[in-house]
Each structure stands twice: as structure tokens, then as C-alpha cells.
Amino acid sequence: MHEKRGLEKLLPDRGGASFHRLMHSSGALIAVYRCREKPYGLRAMFSYDGGKTWDKDHVIYENAASADRGYPSMVELEDGSLLTAFYARDRVEDPSVIMQLVWAFEE
Numbered sequence: 585m586h587e588k589r590g591l592e593k594l595l596p597d598r599g600g601a602s603f604h605r606l607m608h609s610s611g612a613l614i615a616v617y618r619c620r621e622k623p624y625g626l627r628a629m630f631s632y633d634g635g636k637t638w639d640k641d642h643v644i645y646e647n648a649a650s651a652d653r654g655y656p657s658m659v660e661l662e663d664g665s666l667l668t669a670f671y672a673r674d675r676v677e678d679p680s681v682i683m684q685l686v687w688a689f690e691e
Contacts, residue, residue, distance in 0.1 A: 602654045604668075609660060610691050616644065616668055618654035623647075626656055626670060630689065644668065644687050649675050664688065 603617035613631040615638075618624075625647055629640035645668075647653075653672035661667055665688040673680045 602656070604656045604658055606658050606660060606666070608666075609664060612689075612691065614658070614666070614689075616656045616658055618656065618670070620651055624649070624651050624653060626653070626668065628689070642689070645670075645672070645683075645685055647672065647674055649673060649678075652680055661686070 603615050605613060605615040608614055611632065613635055614628060615631075616626055616628050619627050623646050625643060626645040627640070628642045628644050629638045630642070631638050650673050654670060656668050656670040658666050658668040665686050667684060667686050669682060669684045671680045672683050
């Protein structure tokens with residue numbers, strides 16, 4: 585719990601959205617969070633200086649159907665790409681489901 589509060593101070597304002605962070609093998613600190621404003625989805629931000637500054641608002645998943653999504657969790661795969669799991673719904677009338685995506689970033 586204290587570790588998360590400490591990280592909260594390192595992250596720019598995300599509008600209270602849930603997030604997950606990971607130290608990538610490249611040395612980049614990566615945080616993935618849900619976007620509560622249209623277009624809804626997941627965004628990533630990157631820090632290359634231990635959280636002092638952030639390159640933010642990189643879209644990794646976008647779907648305007650609903651703001652009901654979030655609680656991302658990610659792991660780094662052997663090739664350096666990232667697998668991110670989260671819950672979302674593609675259409676307003678559909679139930680929320682667990683989704684995953686594999687993505688990479690340019691360093």
C-alpha cells in the first residue's frame with residue numbers, strides 16, 4: 585500500500601483512474617491507465633528518469649463504447665513487448681469482459 589502511494593506522487597494526474605506500472609528491461613518506467621474521457625480506452629506513459637518526468641497520453645487501446653473499463657495489469661514478454669490485461673466492453677449493450685493486448689513501444 586505504501587509503495588503505491590509513493591508511486592502516486594511520481595505519476596502525473598490521471599483523473600483518479602486505476603493504473604499499473606512496470607519497470608521495463610530497457611530501463612523505462614511504464615504506467616498504463618484508463619482514460620475516463622472520450623475517446624475512452626487505455627493510455628500509457630513513460631519515464632526514462634525514474635519518474636521525474638513523463639511522456640504521457642500514448643493510446644494503446646481505444647473504444648468509444650463505454651467508460652466502463654480499467655484495472656490494467658501488464659507483464660513484459662521475452663521479446664520486450666508488453667501484454668496488458670484489463671476489463672472493458674466493446675458495445676454499451678454488452679457485458680464487461682477481460683481483454684488483453686500485446687503491444688510494443690519505441691524507446
